[in-house]
Structures are given as C-alpha cells and as structure tokens.
Amino acid sequence: MSLERPDTTDDAAIERTPDELEALLGDLVVARDDHLNAPGFVIRPDTVQETLRTLKQQAGYDHLSVVSAQEYENRYESIYHLKKYDDPTQEVSVVVPADKDHPVSESAEPVFRTADWHEREAYDLIGVEYEGHPDLRRILLPETWQGHPLSMDYDKDRPQIATLPEHANPLEDHHKDEESDTMFLNIGPHHPATHGVLHLKTVLDGEQVVDVEPDIGYLHRSEEQMAQSGTYRHQIMPYPDRWDYISAGLLNEWAYARAAEDLADIEVPEYAQVIRTMGAEMCRIAAHMLALATFALDINGDFTATFMYAINDRERVQNLLEDLTGQRLMFNYFRLGGVVWDLPEDREAFFSDTRDFLDHLPESVEEYHNLITSNEIFQMRTIDTGILPPEVAKNYGATGPVARGSGVDYDLRRDDPYGYYDELDWDVVTEDGCDNFSRLLVRMREVEESAKIIEQCVDLLEDWPEDERNIQANVPRTLRPDDDAEIYRAVEGAKGELGIYIRSDGTDKPARFKIRSPCFSNLQTLPEMANGEYIPDVIAALGSLDVVLGEVDR
Amino acid sequence: MGTAPAQLFPEFIVDTLGLDSVIGEVAASLVAAFVVGNIILAFTGVAGPWAKRKITAAFTDRIAVDRIGPYGLLIIPAAAVQLLAKELIIPEGVDRPSWDIAPILLPASALLGFSVIPMGRIGPINLHLADPEVGFALVFAFASIASVSLVMAGYASNNKYSLLGGLRAVAQNLAYEIPLIVTAMSAVIFAGTLQMSGIVGAQTETLATIGGVAIPSWYAFVNPFAFVLFLTANMAEIGRNPFDIPEAPTEIVGGYQTEYSSAYFVLFYLGEFVHIFLGGAILAVTFLGGASGPGPESIGFIWFVVKIWGFFLFTQWARAAIPRVRIDQLIEIGWKGMLVLSFANLVLTAVIVGVIA
Numbered sequence: 001m002s003l004e005r006p007d008t009t010d011d012a013a014i015e016r017t018p019d020e021l022e023a024l025l026g027d028l029v030v031a032r033d034d035h036l037n038a039p040g041f042v043i044r045p046d047t048v049q050e051t052l053r054t055l056k057q058q059a060g061y062d063h064l065s066v067v068s069a070q071e072y073e074n075r076y077e078s079i080y081h082l083k084k085y086d087d088p089t090q091e092v093s094v095v096v097p098a099d100k101d102h103p104v105s106e107s108a109e110p111v112f113r114t115a116d117w118h119e120r121e122a123y124d125l126i127g128v129e130y131e132g133h134p135d136l137r138r139i140l141l142p143e144t145w146q147g148h149p150l151s152m153d154y155d156k157d158r159p160q161i162a163t164l165p166e167h168a169n170p171l172e173d174h175h176k177d178e179e180s181d182t183m184f185l186n187i188g189p190h191h192p193a194t195h196g197v198l199h200l201k202t203v204l205d206g207e208q209v210v211d212v213e214p215d216i217g218y219l220h221r222s223e224e225q226m227a228q229s230g231t232y233r234h235q236i237m238p239y240p241d242r243w244d245y246i247s248a249g250l251l252n253e254w255a256y257a258r259a260a261e262d263l264a265d266i267e268v269p270e271y272a273q274v275i276r277t278m279g280a281e282m283c284r285i286a287a288h289m290l291a292l293a294t295f296a297l298d299i300n301g302d303f304t305a306t307f308m309y310a311i312n313d314r315e316r317v318q319n320l321l322e323d324l325t326g327q328r329l330m331f332n333y334f335r336l337g338g339v340v341w342d343l344p345e346d347r348e349a350f351f352s353d354t355r356d357f358l359d360h361l362p363e364s365v366e367e368y369h370n371l372i373t374s375n376e377i378f379q380m381r382t383i384d385t386g387i388l389p390p391e392v393a394k395n396y397g398a399t400g401p402v403a404r405g406s407g408v409d410y411d412l413r414r415d416d417p418y419g420y421y422d423e424l425d426w427d428v429v430t431e432d433g434c435d436n437f438s439r440l441l442v443r444m445r446e447v448e449e450s451a452k453i454i455e456q457c458v459d460l461l462e463d464w465p466e467d468e469r470n471i472q473a474n475v476p477r478t479l480r481p482d483d484d485a486e487i488y489r490a491v492e493g494a495k496g497e498l499g500i501y502i503r504s505d506g507t508d509k510p511a512r513f514k515i516r517s518p519c520f521s522n523l524q525t526l527p528e529m530a531n532g533e534y535i536p537d538v539i540a541a542l543g544s545l546d547v548v549l550g551e552v553d554r
Numbered sequence: 555m556g557t558a559p560a561q562l563f564p565e566f567i568v569d570t571l572g573l574d575s576v577i578g579e580v581a582a583s584l585v586a587a588f589v590v591g592n593i594i595l596a597f598t599g600v601a602g603p604w605a606k607r608k609i610t611a612a613f614t615d616r617i618a619v620d621r622i623g624p625y626g627l628l629i630i631p632a633a634a635v636q637l638l639a640k641e642l643i644i645p646e647g648v649d650r651p652s653w654d655i656a657p658i659l660l661p662a663s664a665l666l667g668f669s670v671i672p673m674g675r676i677g678p679i680n681l682h683l684a685d686p687e688v689g690f691a692l693v694f695a696f697a698s699i700a701s702v703s704l705v706m707a708g709y710a711s712n713n714k715y716s717l718l719g720g721l722r723a724v725a726q727n728l729a730y731e732i733p734l735i736v737t738a739m740s741a742v743i744f745a746g747t748l749q750m751s752g753i754v755g756a757q758t759e760t761l762a763t764i765g766g767v768a769i770p771s772w773y774a775f776v777n778p779f780a781f782v783l784f785l786t787a788n789m790a791e792i793g794r795n796p797f798d799i800p801e802a803p804t805e806i807v808g809g810y811q812t813e814y815s816s817a818y819f820v821l822f823y824l825g826e827f828v829h830i831f832l833g834g835a836i837l838a839v840t841f842l843g844g845a846s847g848p849g850p851e852s853i854g855f856i857w858f859v860v861k862i863w864g865f866f867l868f869t870q871w872a873r874a875a876i877p878r879v880r881i882d883q884l885i886e887i888g889w890k891g892m893l894v895l896s897f898a899n900l901v902l903t904a905v906i907v908g909v910i911a
Contacts, residue, residue, distance in 0.1 A: 185714050193804040207718070207881050296877075298804050301795060305874040308614035371875070377796055378877045535718075536805050536880045 015090055016059060025054060036262060036487040038081070038091035045098050045105035049132075052080060052094060052111040060084050061092055063410075064112040064397055065490065066516035068501045069122035071152050076103035076128050080115075081488045081501065081516075085394055085408060088416045088497075093488070098128055107133035114397035117524050125150045125224075140217035140553060150225060182210055189218050193298050193539045196549030200526075202538070209538055212530045214523055219553040227513040232260055232479040233336060236513075241330040243515065244551040247286040247318060248494035250279045250325075253334040258418055259489035259500035260336050263481045269470040270420070271461075272338035277420040278457035279324055279333065281450040282317050285361075287494035288401075288443040288450075289314035291546040295440055296372055298543035299381050306371045313364050316357050323350055336479070338472030343461065354458050361451050365444060373441065382437040386529040386541030389434055396528070397521040400496025401446065402545055405439035407432040412492040424456045436537075436544040443546070478508050488516075495519050495546060515554050519547040562682050563590070586683055590673070591665055593681075597859075598827035601866060603633035609867060613874035642816035649710035656707035656810075657818040660825030663699035667832040672750050674845020674854030681855055682751070689750040690742060693836060694735055697791065700829055701727035704800060707822070708810035719809020722881055723793070723800035729888025730790035730797070733896040737784045740903040741773050741840045754844035774841040780899050781841045787892055790884070792833040793826070795873040799881055834865030 018039035022029050028051045031042040043051050055061040061082040069078045080094040098105045107130035108115035119130045120139040127148035130136055138145060147154045187193075187200040194200065197218035203211040223239055230236045240252035254276060261268060268276075293310035300306060318328055323344045325333035333340055344350050372378045388398070393406040403410050411428040413421040429445040431438035483506035490499030496518030505511035522545050529541040561569070567582035568574070604619060604627060611618030619626035644653075670689035673681035686692060701723050708720015742748055745756040761771035774781040790797040801809045811822045838844055838861040847857030879887065 183714060192807060207722075300875075300877040301798060301873070302803055303610050303614070303873055304877075305614045308616060312615060372877070375877060377879055380883060381877055381880060534880055534882060536802070536878075539805050 014060075015087070018092075021055075021059060021092060024059060025051060028054070033093075033095045035093050036485060037489060038093045040079070040093035040095050040486075042095045042097065045096050046131075048080070048094070048096055048106035048108050049111050052082070052108050055082055055092060055094070056111060059092075060086070061090075062394055063088070064108070064114050064118075065488070065497060065499055066397075066501065066514065067108070067115055067118035067122055068488075068512070068514035068516075069126040069128045070503065070512040070514075071126055071150070073152075075100050076105075076126065078105055078119075078122060078128055079486075079501070080108060081499075085403075085410050088410070088412060088490075091488070093486075103128045104131055105129070106131050107136075109133055112397070113392075113395045114521050114524060117520065121520075124148065127151045138217075140220040142217075149222070181205065187538070189215075192302070194542065195294060195547060198523075198542075198547070198549055198552075200538070200542075202535075204535070207534050209530050209533055209535065212527050212538060214526055216520075216523070216549070216552050219549045221550075221554065223554040224513050224515055227256075227515075228510050231508045232264065232481070232510065233475065233477065233508070236260070236510075237334060237336075238330065238332045241332060242550060243517065243554060244287070244494060244498070244519070244548045245329065246290050246494070246548050247314070247321070247329060248283050248548075249327075249329065249331040250276070250283045250321075250333060251287075251491065251493045252498060253331065254280055254419070255489070255491045255493065255498040255500050257334045257336060258491055259487055259502050260479075262489050263485060263487045263502055263504065264336070264475075264479050266337045266475055267473055268338055269473055271464060271469050272471050272473075273420045274457050274460050274464075275324075275339050275343065275471070276334065277424070278454050278461070279321065279331075279339075280419070281453045281457070282321050282324070284450045284494050285447050285454075286314050286317045286321065288447050289317070291401075291443050291494075292368060292440065295540075295543040295546070298539050299372075299378060306368065309364070309367065309371070313361070316360070320350075320354055320357060323353065335472055335475075337475040338470075340471075342469060342471050347462075351458055351462055354454065358451050358455050358458075361447070365448060368444060373437070373444070379437065381536070382435065382440065382540060382544070383433065384435050385533060385537045386436040386439075386544055387434050388525055388529050392528050393434075393525065396525045398496070398525055399518050399521065400493070401439055401442040402496065402522045402525070404428070404430045405442045405544075406434040410497075412490055412497060416490070418491060420457070420460075421453070424453055426452045426456075436540045439544040439546075480504075480506060480508050482506065490516060493518055495548065495551065496522060498551075517551045517554060519545075519549075519551040520554075523547045523552055561680055562685060563680060564683065566679055583683075587669065590668055590681060590683055593673075594665060594668055594828055594831060595824070597831055597862075598824055599630055599634070601827050601831075602823055603630050605866070606870060609870040610874060613871065637820045638817055640816040640819075642818065643813075645712060645813050647712040648813070649712065652706045653710035654818075656703045656710060657814060657821035657825070659703035659706065660700055661821055661828050662825075663696055663703065664825055664828035664832045666699075667693050667696040668835065669696075670750055671832075671835045671839060672754050672844050673835070674856075674858040675852045676855040677852055685749060685751050688748050690738070690748040690753060690840075693750075693832075694731075694738070697829070697832055697836070698727065698731055700825070701731075703825070704810045707814070711810070711813040713813050715806045715808070715812045716810050718806045719800045719802075719812070722802075722806075723810060725881065725885055726790055726793070726797065726800060726888070729885050730787045730892065733888065733892035734784065734787035734791055736893070736896040736900050737780050737787060738836075738840055740777060740780045740900050743900070743903050743907050744773060744776065750839060750844075754839055754846070757843040758846055770843055770846060772841060772843040772846075777899070777903065780903070783892065783896055783899060784841060785837065787896070788833045788837055789869065789872065790888070792829045792869070794830065794869040796876045796879050797884060798873070798878060799884060802878060830866055830869055831862050834862035837865055838862060 028043050028047050029041045033040040033042050063083040063085050065081040065083050067080055076098040078096045082092045084090045096105050119133055122128050123136055124138040124140050183204045185202045185204050187202050189197040189199040199215040201213040227236050227239055240256050241249035243252050289310045293307045296304050296306035322328050325331040388406050390406045390408050393403050393408055407430055409430050414428050426449045429442050431441050481504035486503045488501040490497045498518055499516035501514040502510045503512040530538040563586040564583040573582055607618040619629040622628040669683045670693050704723035705720045708716045745753040757772050759771045760768045762769050793800050842861050845854030845858040
C-alpha cells in the first residue's frame with residue numbers, strides 16, 4: 001500500500017466490522033487481542049507504519065489518540081489507540097509486541113506526527129525503542145536518568161546520581177552558531193507567560209521565531225505509577241484532580257470513573273449522572289474562565305482588568321462547586337458508580353444560587369466581548385496569528401477547543417456520549433479561523449453552552465422525585481476486574497480528549513494505568529503555530545492552547 | 555501676550571532674600587531646583603506605591619492597600635524602606651559602569667525636563683525655573699535622553715531579555731519621537747515661539763463663549779486632531795500601554811529592567827513615573843494651556859497638578875483596558891500612520907495659520 005492517497009477517502013466514513021478490518025490488513029495481522037473498547041490487532045514490530053497507514057488512509061482512522069506501552073513477563077508491548085475524528089466510537093487498537101531483550105519497534109511518527117512525543121514518553125518511562133523515530137530522547141525525565149521507571153527491572157531504591165559535568169549546564173550545547181545571526185533564548189521554565197513550569201527552547205532571528213521546542217517534564221509526578229499502586233475502588237479517584245488542576249477536577253475524575261466503570265461493568269444511576277453532568281460543566285466554565293483570564297494577561301499585559309473580572313466569575317462558579325463537593329480545587333467528588341454525596345442541603349438555596357450565577361453569566365460574557373474580542377488591537381494581535389490548519393491539528397492529535405478552533409468538529413460529549421449529555425439540548429461550538437482568536441472564541445461560546453447544560457440539569461434535579469435520588473450504584477467493596485482485560489475510555493475534559501487506558505491483571509490494582517492528556521498532544525502543535533512568527537505571537541499561541549503543565553507532565 | 559513674562563522662581567528667591575551676587579543667584583537657582591525636583595519626586599512617591607495600586611484596584615474591582623495608615627497611605631514609607639532594604643544583586647558579566655549609570659540617567663533626564671516647564675503660580679511664587687527661548691526644543695531633548703538609558707540598561711545587563719527590551723526601546727523611540735515632535739511643532743506654529751511661557755500665554759485667549767462660559771484657546775480645542783496624535787505618540791514615548799513593549803513582562807520578562815534589583819530597580823521605577831509626569835507636563839503645556847484654569851492665577855499650580863495627574867490616570871486606565879500591540883505593528887503604526895498624519899497636520903496648520911494671520 002505504498003500508493004499515496006488522500007487522508008480521507010469516501011469509504012473512510014464507513015464503519016467496518018472487526019473482521020472486515022482484519023481482512024483489510026490481511027497478512028499484517030498476526031493475531032487478535034481485542035480490548036473492551038475496540039478490536040485489537042497484533043502486528044509485527046516492523047510493520048507499524050504500513051499498518052497504521054492502511055488504517056488511516058483506507059479505513060479513515062485519522063486520530064491517533066494515544067500510544068501506551070507496557071512491559072509483560074515475556075515481552076514489551078506498544079498499543080496505538082486509533083479513532084476517527086468523524087466518529088470516535090469507531091476505535092481500533094494496534095498492538096505491537098517487542099522483544100523482551102531488545103525492545104525495538106518501528107516508529108509511527110511518519111504516519112502520525114503526534115506519535116513523536118507519545119513514543120518518546122514510552123521510551124522514557126518503559127524503555128521501548130522506536131526505530132526511525134526522528135528524535136528519540138527522554139521527554140519527562142532528565143537526560144541523565146538511569147533506567148526506565150515503569151519497566152519491571154527498574155530499581156527505584158537506587159539513587160539517581162548524575163555527575164557534575166553531566167549536569168554542568170544541560171542547556172548549553174549548540175546555543176551559539178558562529179555562522180548565523182540567530183539568538184538562542186530560553187523562555188521558561190520560570191517565565192511570566194508559560195502558564196507553569198514549561199521551558200521553550202527558542203531560536204530567534206531578531207524578534208522572529210525560527211524554531212521553538214517545548215521542553216516538558218518539570219512537573220512530572222509519576223501520576224501513572226501512583227495510580228498503578230492504588231486500588232480501583234477508592235485510592236485512585238483523588239489523583240485525577242491533580243492532573244488538570246485548573247479547577248477541571250470533576251472532568252478529570254470522570255475520565256477515570258468512565259474507564260473503570262466500563263472495565264468493571266458498573267451501571268451509574270441516572271440521578272448521579274445528572275449531578276455529574278452539572279458538576280462537570282461547572283468545572284468547564286471555571287477552567288475556560290481561567291483560560292480567558294490568562295489569555296488576556298498574555299495579550300494585554302499584567303494588570304489588565306479582564307483578568308480580575310474573569311477570576312471574579314470563576315470565583316462564583318467555584319463557590320457553587322464548593323457547595324456541591326465540599327472542596328474548592330481537589331474535589332474528589334466522584335465515586336465509581338456515582339458521586340460521594342447528594343446535593344447540599346438546603347437544595348433550594350443551591351438551585352437558586354446556581355440560577356443566579358447562570359442569569360449573571362450572559363452579562364459577563366457580553367462584557368468580555370466588549371473588553372477584548374471587539375477591541376481592534378486585540379483583534380490585530382490574535383486574528384491570523386498562531387495558525388493551526390485542521391489537517392495539521394488532526395495529525396498532531398489535537399482535541400478540545402484547540403481542534404474546534406480549527407474547525408474540527410470533534411466533541412466526545414456528543415460523538416461518544418456518556419453521562420447525561422445525549423439527553424440534553426446543547427451545541428458543539430466550532431470556529432473556522434484556525435487562529436488564536438478562534439480558539440478564544442470557542443472557549444467563550446462553550447461557556448454559554450455549558451451554562452445551557454447546567455440549567456437543564458438544575459431543572460431535572462429540581463423535579464427529581466425524592467425517593468429516586470440514588471447517588472451511587474451498588475459497587476463491591478473490592479473491585480477485581482477480569483485478568484488481562486484492557487480498556488481505553490475518554491471523556492471531553494476542559495482541554496480536550498482526556499482518556500485513560502487500564503489493563504487489569506485480576507488484582508484490585510491496575511497493572512497499567514496510562515493517561516492520555518489532551519494538553520500533551522495540544523502542546524506538541526506549538527512549533528507549527530509559532531515558527532516564523534514574532535515572540536509575542538508565541539506567547540499568544542501558547543496562551544490560546546491553554547495548557548496546564550500538571551496535565552502535560554502528569 | 556502683551557503682559558511681561560512672570561518672574562521666574564529663582565529670581566523670586568533672589569529678590570525676596572536680596573541675594574544680589576553671582577553666588578547668591580547660583581544658590582537661589584539650586585534651592586529653586588531642589589524645591590521643584592522634590593515636588594516631582596513627591597508625586598512619584600505617592601504615585602508608585604500608593605496611587606497606582608489604588609487606581610489599578612479601582613479598575614479591577616479590588617481594594618488594594620488599606621492596612622497601614624489612613625487609606626493605606628503609610629504604605630509609601632513602608633514600601634520605600636522595603637525596596638531600599640533589598641539586596642542589590644549584580645549579575646555576572648554586566649558591563650559596568652554603564653550598568654550603574656543607566657538607572658541614574660533615566661530619572662535624571664526626566665527631572666531635567668521639568669527645568670523649563672512652567673508649572674504655574676502658587677501664591678506669589680511662579681514655579682518655573684528657566685524660560686530660555688528654545689525651551690520647547692529643550693524639553694523634548696531632555697525627555698529623549700531616556701531612551702539612551704534604556705539601551706544602556708538593556709545592553710549592559712548581559713541578558714537576552716534585557717537586550718531585546720533595549721532594542722525595542724530604540725525602535726519604538728525612533729518611530730514615535732519624530733511624530734511627537736512634528737505634532738508639537740504645530741503648536742509652535744500657532745504660538746509663533748519656542749519659549750514655554752509664550753506657548754502657554756498664547757493659549758490664555760478666549761476661543762469662544764458658549765452660554766456665558768469662556769472656552770480658552772487651548773490647542774486641544776483649537777486643533778483636537780493634533781491633540782489626539784500627540785497623546786498617542788506621548789504614550790509610546792513614555793512606554794505605557796498599548797505601547798509598553800520595551801518592558802512587556804509577559805513577553806520579555808520586564809525587558810531592560812530584568813536584571814535590576816533594590817535601589818537600582820527603585821531608580822528605574824522612579825524614572826518611569828517622573829517620565830510619565832513629564833509627559834503629562836509637556837501635554838499640559840502644549841495643548842491644555844499649562845497652568846491656566848478657572849479661578850485666580852495664583853492657584854495655577856493646582857490646575858497644573860490636576861492636569862498631570864489626569865494624564866497619569868489616563869495611562870493607568872489604558873493599562874487596565876487596552877491590549878499591547880506587537881513590535882512590528884507598533885513600528886508600522888509609527889512610521890506608516892503617525893508620521894504621515896503628523897506631517898499632514900503640520901502642513902495643514904501652517905497653511906491655516908498662514909492664511910488667517
């Protein structure tokens with residue numbers, strides 16, 4: 001299949017049965033290893049590109065959600081979780097076993113650009129080497145790190161010692177080029193506009209950016225490993241709050257809840273689903289308000305009034321979340337099978353507070369439009385800067401407002417329904433500008449859509465019969481999903497597709513817990529947007545990506 | 555303009571104390587300069603730690619300093635002690651002494667500008683230090699020394715962000731100082747003199763009387779177009795939003811002042827505030843009738859203070875509300891927009907004045 005065909009063909013949208021896919025792949029498939037969410041095809045490690053290209057070009061699987069890797073007793077394994085942007089319920093897993101002694105497998109980077117970072121992470125943490133990868137370096141851990149922390153023979157008691165010369169100045173090499181007139185500039189890890197500890201290795205030609213390379217990992221906290229050492233039932237749920245900690249906690253919790261509930265076959269009561277939906281959308285408003293606030297900070301400069309106004313509005317919704325969950329940031333409100341407690345007493349006060357907030361919201365949004373989006377200078381700064389064409393966005397696995405700002409109509413709440421979303425009346429927001437302005441606009445309009453959802457949830461909850469308020473399903477005290485059951489499930493987080501891959505080994509703890517962070521994939525698009533633009537545009541593009549480093553680095 | 559020029563402040567001291575020698579005149583000049591300099595420094599003292607915070611807080615729905623003293627006013631001495639008590643960090647590889655001169659040069663040059671500004675009367679005292687015939691040219695010359703200081707700081711800091719800030723400062727000042735001065739020339743054409751007292755004096759005549767209220771012939775009323783142009787260029791000249799790109803903390807981390815701490819940092823901040831007030835003073839003299847206003851002439855200084863603080867408030871308002879332009883857009887606005895408009899304004903003014911006069 002070396003014939004170059006357009007990425008999407010007419011027959012790409014057709015849904016194929018697993019057997020048809022197997023027939024399409026033909027000899028490439030060595031065996032079947034189906035996951036709970038998708039058929040899985042085992043292939044040889046030297047046919048990765050061919051397989052993925054076939055699936056992408058002939059079957060329309062144009063979205064590489066995540067690459068997860070793990071080590072077994074007898075082999076290494078990389079899994080490419082593929083989906084379609086047009087219909088994310090059509091999934092397929094490509095399972096690539098690699099030799100235990102020499103874990104080498106072909107890189108998927110030439111087919112999906114997004115595989116670049118995902119494979120680097122798999123190399124860094126598990127130790128699989130990807131042949132043909134353009135730049136196989138560690139991504140989360142320091143260059144000098146010894147061993148691969150999620151591999152089986154990793155000795156975590158052994159201290160990591162890096163000699164002084166190795167650490168002398170890790171940023172020093174090839175900074176000065178005698179020939180050219182460019183200047184190397186470290187933006188971050190401590191910079192007012194990097195929204196956390198992000199380091200951008202930037203090469204400047206005057207004020208223009210020749211090259212920018214995000215360097216991440218400063219906030220890596222082994223979240224996956226921590227989740228792997230916790231029990232499904234209670235010990236994992238507090239962690240998701242700490243991924244995207246910009247008050248998107250409930251959205252993150254839902255990602256874990258959805259994956260684990262589908263893995264253990266737990267039905268969530270409808271009442272709890274409505275509460276979840278309402279809480280999650282409140283979190284989305286809070287997260288988007290902060291995105292708006294910090295974006296104004298980046299464009300207007302510090303001391304802009306817009307920042308404080310948006311923080312004020314975020315505070316209002318934060319108060320509601322506090323009433324609902326008892327917490328302001330690390331909610332820990334979801335439980336497998338439902339939520340931890342019912343709405344606060346007295347319910348009427350909570351409903352009227354929520355309605356007050358919703359009534360006030362259109363006025364606020366109007367004010368932001370007056371303050372920023374209708375400002376000529378603001379438009380001058382953001383329109384047609386940080387361009388991300390839809391095809392590039394898809395190639396990088398961009399999701400959430402970043403993809404929707406490029407006109408990619410992809411929202412898991414509608415396309416892969418969960419919770420109570422498919423019962424409610426709301427719209428997916430897209431903008432076709434592909435620029436910084438569009439991404440901001442998408443967030444601002446999504447706030448209004450979220451408000452619609454919350455309002456309908458409040459209506460539903462108000463009229464819910466008192467004896468049917470079931471907040472949790474009956475869930476066994478200890479969950480032990482079937483041995484070797486594998487699942488990848490995603491929800492629409494504040495920043496995009498937040499997915500969890502879990503493999504169980506029959507115990508009460510996951511054998512592999514992989515987080516697909518939307519920010520991780522979105523951040524990877526930064527060089528595409530920034531190269532050739534001015535420094536202020538890089539800052540604007542970064543702000544419009546709205547990355548949270550806690551989620552990028554996990 | 556038939557009246558004789560008012561007695562200048564140093565002459566007033568000489569006359570009052572009867573110091574009729576060269577030494578006496580020098581001493582009187584120094585005392586007068588000391589008084590005027592301290593008035594301006596007092597303004598910046600109030601503006602920096604207190605008024606700026608209060609104004610920003612008002613724009614952003616906050617309260618700001620209110621813990622120490624009435625209305626939080628005692629934050630001023632507290633902030634002074636705090637800032638000066640901090641360690642002065644001198645980074646490796648800075649280019650001394652230019653690294654040390656830069657923070658002194660900025661406030662010094664801006665303060666120098668006030669030597670020719672007629673600040674109006676307070677009682678019998680006319681707060682005006684010198685009134686040379688080229689005073690108007692002199693004040694712009696003093697004001698533009700500031701960019702030398704910014705370049706020095708940016709270059710000497712041995713920091714890439716500082717360097718970028720310094721380069722931006724040069725580009726910005728080149729692009730905006732020409733329109734600024736060309737626009738100001740239109741006021742000179744109206745007044746027919748470069749002498750500060752002459753320019754102010756020419757604006758005291760009544761332009762029109764509407765409903766019994768006499769509108770003075772301030773050049774802001776005579777030529778509002780030039781006023782807006784001048785105001786915009788002035789914002790760029792003093793580096794405030796939307797033209798604060800030599801600092802641009804969210805892009806280049808404070809630009810030329812990135813490496814400065816403690817007393818040097820204070821000097822830079824001081825210099826910037828004095829510069830804002832100087833910008834306000836030039837604006838007031840050129841377009842807002844200097845110290846003129848309702849009431850007797852002996853309270854003119856109060857009107858002058860109101861005008862320069864009004865301009866300060868305007869800069870803070872802009873900072874809270876207006877996005878920052880990008881460097882290339884700034885240059886484009888400067889060279890392609892402002893320069894053309896300012897020359898058009900100059901030619902138009904010359905024609906009008908030539909035809910009428």
